[in-house]
Amino acid sequence: MPDAALLTLAAERVTGVLGGGGGPDVLLARRMQALSLAVHIPIVCFGIAFPAMILFVEGLYLRTGDVTYKALAKRWSKVALTLFAVGVVTGTILSFEFGLLWPDFMATFGEVFGVGFALEGVSFFIEAIFIAIYVYGWDRLGRRAHFLCGIPIVLTGFTGSFWVLGVNAWMNDPTGFGVVDGRVVDPKPWEALLPPNLGHELTHMYLAGYMVAGFVVAGVYATAWLRGRRDLHHRAGLVVALSFAAFAAGAQGLVGDWAGRRVAVSQPTKLAAFEGLQRTQNGAPFTIGGYYDADRGEVRYGIEIPKLLSLLADHDPNGRVVGLDSVPPADRPPVNVVRISFQTMVAIGSALGVLAFVFVATVVFRRRLPRTPWFYRAVIAAGPLSMIALIAGWVATEVGRQPWIVYGVMRTSEAVTRSDSLEIGFAFLIVVYVGLAVAVAWLLRRLARRPPETEISSDVREALA
Amino acid sequence: MAEICLALVVVGITAYAVLGGADFGGGFWDLTAGGAERGGRVRGMVQRSMSPVWEANHVWLIFVLVMVWTAFPVAFGSLFSTLAIPLFLAAVGIIFRGTAFALRGHAATIREARLLGATFALSSVLVPFCFGATIGGIASGRVPVGNQAGNTIASWLNGTSILIGVLAVLTGAYLAAVFLAGDSVRAGLPDLARAFRARALGTGVVTGAVALGGVFVLRSDARALFDGLTSGGGLAAVLVSGAAGTLTLALVATERYGVARWSAAAAVAAITVGWVLAQAPYVLPPRLTLDEAAASDATLTTLVVSMAIGALLLVPSLWYLYRLVLQGRLDQQFEPLDQRFRPLSAGDDAEPRP
Ligand code: HDD
Ligand code: HEM
Ligand code: HEM
Numbered sequence: 001m002p003d004a005a006l007l008t009l010a011a012e013r014v015t016g017v018l019g020g021g022g023g024p025d026v027l028l029a030r031r032m033q034a035l036s037l038a039v040h041i042p043i044v045c046f047g048i049a050f051p052a053m054i055l056f057v058e059g060l061y062l063r064t065g066d067v068t069y070k071a072l073a074k075r076w077s078k079v080a081l082t083l084f085a086v087g088v089v090t091g092t093i094l095s096f097e098f099g100l101l102w103p104d105f106m107a108t109f110g111e112v113f114g115v116g117f118a119l120e121g122v123s124f125f126i127e128a129i130f131i132a133i134y135v136y137g138w139d140r141l142g143r144r145a146h147f148l149c150g151i152p153i154v155l156t157g158f159t160g161s162f163w164v165l166g167v168n169a170w171m172n173d174p175t176g177f178g179v180v181d182g183r184v185v186d187p188k189p190w191e192a193l194l195p196p197n198l199g200h201e202l203t204h205m206y207l208a209g210y211m212v213a214g215f216v217v218a219g220v221y222a223t224a225w226l227r228g229r230r231d232l233h234h235r236a237g238l239v240v241a242l243s244f245a246a247f248a249a250g251a252q253g254l255v256g257d258w259a260g261r262r263v264a265v266s267q268p269t270k271l272a273a274f275e276g277l278q279r280t281q282n283g284a285p286f287t288i289g290g291y292y293d294a295d296r297g298e299v300r301y302g303i304e305i306p307k308l309l310s311l312l313a314d315h316d317p318n319g320r321v322v323g324l325d326s327v328p329p330a331d332r333p334p335v336n337v338v339r340i341s342f343q344t345m346v347a348i349g350s351a352l353g354v355l356a357f358v359f360v361a362t363v364v365f366r367r368r369l370p371r372t373p374w375f376y377r378a379v380i381a382a383g384p385l386s387m388i389a390l391i392a393g394w395v396a397t398e399v400g401r402q403p404w405i406v407y408g409v410m411r412t413s414e415a416v417t418r419s420d421s422l423e424i425g426f427a428f429l430i431v432v433y434v435g436l437a438v439a440v441a442w443l444l445r446r447l448a449r450r451p452p453e454t455e456i457s458s459d460v461r462e463a464l465a
Numbered sequence: 466m467a468e469i470c471l472a473l474v475v476v477g478i479t480a481y482a483v484l485g486g487a488d489f490g491g492g493f494w495d496l497t498a499g500g501a502e503r504g505g506r507v508r509g510m511v512q513r514s515m516s517p518v519w520e521a522n523h524v525w526l527i528f529v530l531v532m533v534w535t536a537f538p539v540a541f542g543s544l545f546s547t548l549a550i551p552l553f554l555a556a557v558g559i560i561f562r563g564t565a566f567a568l569r570g571h572a573a574t575i576r577e578a579r580l581l582g583a584t585f586a587l588s589s590v591l592v593p594f595c596f597g598a599t600i601g602g603i604a605s606g607r608v609p610v611g612n613q614a615g616n617t618i619a620s621w622l623n624g625t626s627i628l629i630g631v632l633a634v635l636t637g638a639y640l641a642a643v644f645l646a647g648d649s650v651r652a653g654l655p656d657l658a659r660a661f662r663a664r665a666l667g668t669g670v671v672t673g674a675v676a677l678g679g680v681f682v683l684r685s686d687a688r689a690l691f692d693g694l695t696s697g698g699g700l701a702a703v704l705v706s707g708a709a710g711t712l713t714l715a716l717v718a719t720e721r722y723g724v725a726r727w728s729a730a731a732a733v734a735a736i737t738v739g740w741v742l743a744q745a746p747y748v749l750p751p752r753l754t755l756d757e758a759a760a761s762d763a764t765l766t767t768l769v770v771s772m773a774i775g776a777l778l779l780v781p782s783l784w785y786l787y788r789l790v791l792q793g794r795l796d797q798q799f800e801p802l803d804q805r806f807r808p809l810s811a812g813d814d815a816e817p818r819p
Contacts (some may be wrong), residue, residue, distance in 0.1 A: 039761075083565055083569075084520065084565040085520060085564070086563075086564065086567075088520055088563060089525075089559055089560045089563040089564060091525070092526070092527065092556060092559050092560075093556050093557075093559075093560060094558040095527060095530050096545075096552055096553070096555075097531075098534065098545075099530075099534065099541055099542065099544075099545025099552070100545055100546075100549050100552060100553055100556075103542035103543070103545050103546035103612050103613070104542055104612050105542075105543075106534050106538055106541050106542045106545070107541065107542030107543070107612075108542075109538070110534040110535055110538025110541060110542070110631070110760065111535060111536075111538050111760030111761055111764040112764070113640055114531060114534050114535025114536075114760075114764070114768070115535055115764065115767050115768050115771055117531040118532065118605070118768055118771060118776065119533045119771055120530075120531070120776075120777075121524065121528045122525050122772070122775030122778065122779055123526045124524050124527060124784075125521065125775075125779055125783075126529070126778060126779060128520040128521040128523075128524050129521050129782045129783060129785070129786045130782065131520070132520060132521060132786060133785070133786060133789060137789070152782070176550045185765050186498070186761070186763075187760070187763055188762050188763060189763060189767040189768075190765050190767060208676070241792055246750070255564065265772050290658060336695070341709060350681045361631045399548075410576075417546050417549070418546065418612045418613040418614060419546065419549055419613055419617070425553055428557065429557075432557055432560055434563070434776055436564055437559060439564055439565075439568055440564075442568075443568050445568070
């Protein structure tokens with residue numbers, strides 16, 4: 001994007017139209033935003049991936065006529081409805097926070113990126129409508145009609161994250177507007193809607209959604225499996241969820257590589273922070289572990305693999321990689337947070353890739369499920385681990401963009417509210433989220449304890465009659 | 466273009482006030498239903514009517530937010546920073562309400578049920594009050610342009626805000642009673658229908674009285690708004706709203722709930738339009754006009770076009786949902802939410818489709 005490059009290079013900084021700057025609580029506002037996102041994002045992974053899994057199981061029911069599948073799909077759909085409700089309320093908080101925490105960002109750039117959220121709104125609307133019809137329509141709509149009502153949920157789970165990720169990708173690689181004298185002019189909303197970073201962010205997040213939802217659900221059935229419950233209900237739950245997750249886990253590393261190469265081009269300082277790379281150099285090494293010492297400007301106690309970073313970022317062992325010293329210290333992100341998050345994500349991603357491989361290889365070559373209990377223990381761990389990778393990835397992306405809220409164009413400190421009493425709101429919000437987490441855990445346990453047969457009591461009655 | 470976007474915002478606010486407002490009103494009746502046994506049937510009816518639709522109804526709020534921040538970004542930033550407190554409280558209230566509602570059908574003991582029910586009901590009153598107070602702050606000209614440039618307390622704790630906040634709560638309660646009376650008739654529960662009819666008539670009269678008395682509050686607290694509502698288009702809208710409100714009372718009294726649904730909605734729509742006309746040409750009176758507040762034409766055009774495309778998908782979907790709901794196809798079995806608190810969740814023990 002020529003004008004994006006121009007923006008970054010020309011150092012045309014935007015000041016907020018509301019007067020910008022001066023808010024005392026940037027760090028607190030950032031924490032609050034981060035907290036809310038860290039609650040919202042893992043939940044919406046289920047909105048992204050669960051509908052497809054449910055529909056798959058319902059499809060099995062329609063093909064085989066086996067009510068076990070119906071019970072499973074019905075049970076899952078209730079869980080999905082609950083999580084959807086939680087996604088709705090936490091997402092609402094996020095929308096409010098945009099205005100509450102970053103009024104000047106919204107006032108300055110709302111006209112550039114807002115349309116994406118408007119389209120997101122449309123897709124949530126359709127999702128809310130069909131999820132209600134789907135869940136409350138079991139046994140009340142015809143079988144085919146019911147199945148068809150599930151399809152819009154799958155599609156809107158995709159489009160909902162599509163637009164919001166478009167906005168995030170735009171913040172990371174802004175396009176579609178000009179800057180004159182510190183003012184945003186000539187917005188081109190269509191262009192801002194589809195920023196160049198969207199491709200990898202969307203694919204990567206979408207796969208992450210399938211990993212999180214798949215591994216968490218599989219973990220529930222793996223627990224039951226270890227306790228000896230291996231009937232068709234539990235088996236189907238395990239295999240379907242695990243297959244979705246394994247497929248996504250296999251592809252995730254490749255997409256991550258794509259993401260890394262895009263970041264190298266569009267946000268070189270972020271990539272430098274991922275790696276703790278101080279100097280711009282050819283044939284840059286990749287360092288595993290250790291920590292970045294800002295005074296010395298190097299990573300200490302890490303294991304260095306020569307030329308690997310250039311190979312990864314540029315697909316050329318002698319390629320040139322931009323270092324942190326390319327920008328003044330005030331324009332560098334906090335390296336350690338970013339770097340540790342990034343390495344955590346990659347480590348977990350690689351481990352889960354291996355797990356997925358074991359599963360697929362056993363099923364394909366041995367034509368059975370793995371027997372060792374260690375496999376099932378690993379599956380149980382994979383759920384929380386994939387969530388950690390998810391949050392870590394977002395921390396790497398978002399903190400890695402700092403000190404910019406719109407990369408290279410507007411500083412986060414320009415965007416923040418002037419309010420100086422965010423502590424109260426923050427403390428309040430923590431209490432609310434803890435309460436929410438307890439409540440949801442309580443409900444899901446209660447749902448899980450009910451024997452699956454209760455889902456199909458009407459079919460049983462029908463059969464008896 | 467700016468006018469079209471404003472019209473869309475008004476449509477969104479109206480839809481949220483009517484549909485979301487009625488959901489909040491359901492919470493109000495829950496709060497006032499009385500002891501566990503006496504109120505169990507009322508609570509059961511609220512639960513049954515709201516379950517399939519509250520999430521879709523809630524999206525209208527999201528729609529309003531994104532429309533405002535895209536089409537009128539400066540106004541959005543200004544009002545969210547100055548009115549941060551009521552808006553934050555509303556957001557938290559929404560969390561509590563949604564979660565408590567989703568969970569309480571699963572309560573197994575009376576203690577759990579009481580806790581969840583009380584959370585649901587109290588936040589149902591808090592949220593409309595806060596939104597009403599926000600509108601009051603805007604309409605009475607207390608939100609200047611700028612990053613938290615206004616007074617963060619007086620902007621929403623003032624006569625106009627409190628008046629509109631109280632009216633929002635009452636209107637929701639009124640709408641909910643009208644809708645629930647209709648639903649009870651459909652569910653074949655005449656005793657509940659009578660109970661909600663009485664509630665509808667009661668709150669209808671109280672709402673009307675508060676609105677009339679409020680005229681004096683506006684006169685002393687927000688003179689410009691008062692003038693706008695008592696002349697020209699504003700006055701016409703107020704009169705329409707009053708007439709529709711009175712008509713609704715008559716329809717409810719004669720138990721014609723189907724039509725009453727629509728006339729009640731019309732009353733709310735008219736007063737929303739009246740508010741906008743009364744403060745025209747300002748978005749944030751007394752200074753920021755519609756033209757100054759509006760985003761660039763390119764943005765507004767894109768927004769309107771994409772909303773039009775969205776509507777092509779949305780309208781048939783909404784139509785399908787409400788058709789199923791009004792036909793009773795998605796109805797839950799009615800169960801009183803009393804001390805037994807049997808789990809009342811989607812689809813359990815459904816009667817097979819006829
Ligand atoms: C289950 C979650 C998960 C897993 C296993 C991985 N990632 Fe990831 N990653 C994410 C979840 C995630 C994420 C949370 O979804 C992010 C944040 C922003 C985004 O687009 O995706 C992300 C961002 C992200 C970025 C930054 C993109 C940007 O700033 O635009 C890079 C370079 C990678 N990842 C690379 C990888 C590599 C090389 C992995 C190796 C296996 C990997 N990720 C596994
Ligand atoms: C689709 C959209 C977005 C996603 C998924 C996203 C994700 C995240 C995540 C996970 C964090 C946590 C970083 C941390 O732990 O510190 C974060 C932080 C942050 N986000 Fe975003 N974000 C999005 C959009 C936005 C928008 C629109 C804004 C501005 C209004 C924003 C501003 C910030 C800021 C300022 C931080 C704080 C960074 C820090 O803590 O250092 N983000 N975001
Ligand atoms: C940064 C800002 C974000 C904001 C302001 C935001 C806003 C919202 C809102 C308002 C809702 C509720 C919609 C409704 O009322 O039905 C929602 C739900 C949802 N969000 Fe977010 N969101 C953000 C980040 C994300 C991210 C990063 C993703 C995914 C990648 C995401 C995916 C979803 C999905 C799939 C839903 C549907 C609800 C569900 O399935 O649980 N959102 N979001």
